[in-house]
Amino acid sequence: MSIESYSNSRWITRDPGTGTYTDDINIRNKFRSLEYHWGPKANIKIPKEDEFDCFRLNYMGDGHTLIFNKNNFLGYAEFNGKRIYRKISIHDGEVLIEDFSNDVDLEEYTSWGEHKMELKLGFLMDIRG
Numbered sequence: 001m002s003i004e005s006y007s008n009s010r011w012i013t014r015d016p017g018t019g020t021y022t023d024d025i026n027i028r029n030k031f032r033s034l035e036y037h038w039g040p041k042a043n044i045k046i047p048k049e050d051e052f053d054c055f056r057l058n059y060m061g062d063g064h065t066l067i068f069n070k071n072n073f074l075g076y077a078e079f080n081g082k083r084i085y086r087k088i089s090i091h092d093g094e095v096l097i098e099d100f101s102n103d104v105d106l107e108e109y110t111s112w113g114e115h116k117m118e119l120k121l122g123f124l125m126d127i128r129g
Helices: 025-032 114-128
Strands: 003-007 010-015 064-068 072-079 082-091 094-099
Touching: none
Parallel strands: none
Antiparallel strands: 003 010, 064 072, 072 082, 082 094
């Protein structure tokens, strides 16, 4: 997943995320899915695609910054019509990510994605040939 933050005509941060360079659409879509990545899981149904563009995320609107200062960020983005609000705070060396989305059901965060090891290995095997 990528993270981009832009404010007052300048980039604050840009992280393109992990590249998924494969011609296998099933592996690529699994790797790009919300289900694959660790963190709070929003119960949002995104339509399956039969073709893809490596440089575009479908069903996602631009993110918007509401608050940005030295230790806090609050913003939102829309995923398939559902608005997700997140606050990121840094205090005493700890990063706290809070979700304020009332219009989506979130599952509890319980792992770092280790249960997806089969998918990770499948992706590695695909790119290594």
